[in-house]
Amino acid sequence: MTTSKNLLPVAVIGAGPVGLAAAARLVERGIQPLVFEKGVSVGAALLEWGHVRVFSPWRYNIDDAARALLEATDWTAPAPDFLPNGREIVERYLVPLSRVPGIAEGLMLGAIVKAVTRKGLTKLASAGREDAPFVVRYTDGQGERDVVVSAVIDASGTWSQPNPMGPDGLPVAGEEASTKVSYGIPDVVGSLRQEFIGKRTLVVGSGHSAINVAIALMDLQDTDPNTEIFWALKHRGVDRLLGGGLNDQLPERGALGLAAKKAMDDGRLNMLTSFSAESIVSDGGQTTVLARTGDQQAQLTVDQIVVATGFRPDFSFLRELRIEVDPAVEAPPALAPLIDPNFHSCGTVPPHGVEELKHPEKDFYIVGSKSYGRAPTFLMMTGYEQVRSVVAEIAGDHEAARRVELVLPETGVCSVFIATASGGCCGGPAPTREDACCVSDAIAKDEGKPGCGCGSVAAPKRVVESV
Template sequence: MTKTVAILGAGPVGLAAAAHVLERGMVPLILEQGEAVAQAVRAWGHVPMFSNWRYNIDAAAARRLAQTGWQRPNPDLHPTGGDLVTDYLAPLGQSLAPWLRLGRRVIAVWREGIDKVKDTGRERAPFLIETDGVEGLEWHRADAVIDATGTWFQPNPGGAGRPVPGESGNARISYGMPDVAGQDRARFSGKRLAVLGGGHSAIGTLIALSGLPDTQVVWLCRAATITRALGGGEADQLAARGALGTDLAQLVDQGRIRVENRFHLASVAGTGPLWVVAADGRQVEVDELVIATGFRPDLSFLREVRVALDPALECPPTLAPLIDPNQHSCGTVRPHGALELAHPEPGFYIAGMKSYGRAPTFLLATGHEQVRSIVAALAGDHDAAARVELVLPETGVCSGPGPQAAQAAAQGCCGGPAKTRADACCVRDEAAKDSGASGCGCGTAGEASKVAACC
């Protein structure tokens, strides 16, 4: 019997997963809450991507589109989110229309006839996915599930995990990356503006705001310095990503962006103007506040699935040491797939941005490699699932706190020291050997090769 793979989410990773499923002779069932594919990407369609087209098109998706006469974009150009939709994701979604179910919000996933506690017969029982949407409540049956619902619609609040007093429902507060140079221009032009956060979303928003007329921009940076947020500059192999930090540093040096370091949000008072108050009592008066402090996964509909998550990052435990910002600040992570993303629930995987939990630095190409490996595993091709078919660009930075980071840097790997294996030089080497490979090579390579081999 042909295996049905339910894919939750019709974003770039979900659609790529469907293309791989079809190539493997299985049947995809794509469940998307939006009225069109790539709902989240459309929300940040104004944002230029710092990765060029070379890193943004999945191989199986490209093979499928080639059969329709699709013209591949110039690999060296940098698309916006809107370009990604128009020139790639919308045509891909059209090619997958027979397996696409739009307007279906997933509200629960479980094993048919078996609750979370029961072991007997679990692996043989099909999954049931409950959705709510255009046809009301529906139940869909599948042999495997790939959750690629992302995190875009679950932004982190401004406090330490919780909204601060005065934050929730405040019309003068926005999240993520508002279109400050486009449809939201009138809202932000000529105003006093603050951005809270230190990642790429915050940096991009700060740069965009500084280009508006008659604005005063303040960066509420929670770190002691802005050094880490600026990234690798010219050493970054993704030039557009490195340029973000370089451009921001120039704006700060020129006084066009004022920096408030160690700013931990405690409360917000008023509805215009706003008094943004730090834990140490400092107050900043602004007209608009943008909170760009990252995103978190929605785990609510997975209560009846056996999911193993790192207690801090809410990502698979095997993946956590490779992406934990407490251990390192690399913008890229070694390619990984079914092995690192497996859960105690047979046939269930979380892929894409959601697989990183609360961790940052996800690249779209990483998601493509994830689903290639996952689908190979679901098809029983374990050799292909373990094989690495992706080389990611380096960021030019690899730093973290204390002796652990120094030791990891000396070894050439950002994953840090091996956790369990005495014959492994680092986390990356350990994971490679656990999967049956000879290792990552950084223990024997020359210094230049070490840098290229590790994140």
């Protein structure tokens, strides 16, 4: 790194696991990171679901460069096979990492990034653009500030941008005004217990967050049988919700689907399929959800609503940068086909790096769950491989940036479709290609790969799900 621009620090937006892994990689390369975290603690988003245990054990949750920095201190590594919850990841990993030399000096808590731009240039200006440093504008407790950096790694995640309840991507009437709607994975057994125990709760969503909430509500049901659980799914059946069970090499994730299936079989969950919310009406302390279930009009009076329908990225502070995202998935165009749930419902998401993450704006990268846009398939260790590659590129080590150094665990879980005994296909109906069993299979074969094998009932297709 010889130019004056490259002597500047590198900005990292977000101090979650992937953001701090990026900082560790920068320190490893002798580059000063400046880490902007809007929360009052590192891992602020994880603390909001700190009560939830992740699917992957510690050995998958610690970045190699971060581990090397921590092992140079008096840090004690957690047991590799233990499954931590979000709070334990923060307290036992992220907080100690944030205190190591090289990271601590550049960590700014309560720093909200408002905009990123090229110094002295608007988005329209092209002359000298790649040689100009970036300006990060942020606010903290002392007002608005600008800092000049050589590169920007956006690891801000998507947790603050939950998808709304509406079937068209918009909030339904009354949703934003209702005090009875919560998003993600609220702590229904712990801090919010009194708001949910003995009450009627509607859970909307078909992923692992929704399963987590439903199973937690069943714990309350064991204490108070008056606790009622209504689980709303947009699609007709529940098979594709349940995953690969014991076929999953992350057993906790497989067990979650099996537990949900048993609860359905036992009649402890009131399942609402082909669910399409229309409005929320609050009147005299009562909350009524108007919806359609298939062709039928439904009216459901509940005490609480939990919307667990995923998240979406926030690009608002990047408006002065030249970024490019897939119009549907909202991931970088080269990454989107690998994770698009419309097609890549099954099959392992391959490790990827700088080539799949680059934007027209040189030296700017989006990593972590935000790099996946609206796709629900992100795994923490995938983010660690992303930042290893990106930081190598920033440091000028282009060979290392393009080398794959990650082997992901196989899973038996499909985010959207699974193979069934009736011959269902993991990637949608086969196109005209004669030797293809589904869309994903055809795409793989057209790329010279062996195909996704979606016709095999004995081995359902696999995808890495989010933690």
